Amino acid sequence: MSGKDFAGKVAIVTGGGSGIGRAASRRLAAQGAQLVVADIAIDQARRTVQLIEDAGGEAIAVRADISSEDDNRAMFDVAADRFGGIDHAFLNAGILQPYIPFEQVGLDLFDQLIGVNLRGTFMGVQQALARLRPRGSCVVTASLAAQVGFAEAAAYSISKHGLIGLVRSAAGPFAGRGLRINAICPGMVLSGMTGGAGLETLADPMDLPDPSYRGGLEAQHVAEAALFLLGRGAAGINGQAQNIDAAFLAAFPPLSELQ
Numbered sequence: 230m231s232g233k234d235f236a237g238k239v240a241i242v243t244g245g246g247s248g249i250g251r252a253a254s255r256r257l258a259a260q261g262a263q264l265v266v267a268d269i270a271i272d273q274a275r276r277t278v279q280l281i282e283d284a285g286g287e288a289i290a291v292r293a294d295i296s297s298e299d300d301n302r303a304m305f306d307v308a309a310d311r312f313g314g315i316d317h318a319f320l321n322a323g324i325l326q327p328y329i330p331f332e333q334v335g336l337d338l339f340d341q342l343i344g345v346n347l348r349g350t351f352m353g354v355q356q357a358l359a360r361l362r363p364r365g366s367c368v369v370t371a372s373l374a375a376q377v378g379f380a381e382a383a384a385y386s387i388s389k390h391g392l393i394g395l396v397r398s399a400a401g402p403f404a405g406r407g408l409r410i411n412a413i414c415p416g417m418v419l420s421g422m423t424g425g426a427g428l429e430t431l432a433d434p435m436d437l438p439d440p441s442y443r444g445g446l447e448a449q450h451v452a453e454a455a456l457f458l459l460g461r462g463a464a465g466i467n468g469q470a471q472n473i474d475a476a477f478l479a480a481f482p483p484l485s486e487l488q
Contacts, residue, residue, distance in 0.1 A: 233260055234260045234460050234461070235257055235261045235262035235316075235317070235456075235459075235460070236262075238261070238317060239262065239264075239308055239312040239313070239314055239315050239316050239317070240254075240262045240263070240264055240265070240315075240316065240317040240459070241308050241319070242257070242264060242266055242267065243304070243320050243322035244267075244268055244321040244323065245267055245277050246266065246271075246274040246276065247270075247273050247277075248418065248448045249370065249418060249452055250266075250268070250277075250319070251273075251276075251280075251448070252447075252448040252449045252451070252452035253321065253451075253452035254266050254288065255281055255286075256431065256449070256452050256456055257317075257456065257459075258281040258284065258287070259284065259286065259431075260456070262316075262317070263286075263311075263312045264281060264289070265291055265304055265307055265308045265312075266278055266281075266288050266291070267292075267295075267304045267322070268292070268293065268322070269293065269295075269322070271290060274291065274292070278290045289307065289311055291303070291304050291307050293322075294349075295349035295350065295352070296345045296348065296349040301356050302356060305356045305357075305360050309360065315357075315361055315362065315365070316362050316365040317361070318356075318357040318361065318365075318366075318367045319367075319370075319455055319459065320353040320354065320368070320369045321370040321455070322349070322370075323345060323346045323350070323389075324342065324346065326338060326342055326382055326385045328382055329381065330380070331380045331383045334384050339384045341384075342384040342385055342388045343387070343388050346385070346389060346391075347395070351395055354367060354369065354395060354396075354399055354410065358403060358406065358408070363408070364407055365408050366408060366409045366410070366411075366458065366459045367403070367408070367410040367411075368410070368411055368412070368459050369392050369396055369410070369411070369412045369413070370412070371393055371412040371413065371414045372385070372386075372414055373414050373416045373472065373474050374389050374390075375392060375393050375412070375414050376470070376472065377478065389414075393412055393414075396412040396469075396470065399468075400468025401468075403467065409463070410467065411458045411466055411469050411471065412469070412470040413451060413454055413455055413471050414470055414472045414473065415446065415474065416472070416473065416474030416475060416477045416478075417445045417446065418448055418450075418451055419447055419448070432449060434453050437453070440475040441475065442475060442476055443474075443475055443477045446473065446474075451473050
């Protein structure tokens with residue numbers, strides 16, 4: 230891996246203790262950024278920081294429950310106090326739900342998903358809008374379930390659909406402050422959150438394997454897309470939702486899967 234596209238920049242990554250968040254944190258640090266790694270699981274966030282520091286980077290771990298307004302504010306406070314400002318926010322934290330029929334989704338489960346995935350991210354976006362430095366950027370992790378309905382994970386899908394509306398609604402205010410905001414919509418990712426092991430090591434982006442058609446992705450596949458949208462190479466992209474799904478939604482499934 231070469232280049233320092235984020236040299237001198239400060240980034241916050243939520244859900245940075247595992248999976249996509251850990252991969253993105255490590256790649257941002259490798260590209261020169263100073264990191265605030267936020268996660269409700271502080272030991273996992275500290276592990277990410279250790280990996281960054283072992284590679285010569287600089288980062289700090291913060292425990293953050295994104296459903297808390299105070300925690301959203303505090304993680305931005307830490308970035309400003311420790312590093313002097315904030316340039317990028319990768320609002321990646323979220324939770325899943327068990328697969329159950331639509332009619333069995335109770336209000337407690339629904340409120341929990343909305344409270345973390347949508348309301349929590351909304352508060353993070355508000356902080357980013359107010360506190361990112363000009364030419365900064367924000368990326369929100371939505372889901373492929375934000376692009377199509379998902380009856381067996383309805384509360385999750387609804388919460389992620391809301392994130393697309395959030396990003397589109399915020400694009401104008403962000404542009405008005407010289408900022409950008411976009412969403413990524415990952416498909417199936419091999420990570421602890423989805424029951425897969427994933428990879429602890431990072432690859433040079435040029436050496437990442439191509440996933441199979443409509444197949445699973447490594448966390449780093451998604452992280453690299455997030456880094457692109459955070460970076461200056463995506464300066465013309467604002468208010469968009471980018472699928473990262475190995476063409477899962479590009480076409481009807483093969484006939485053999487439909488029969």
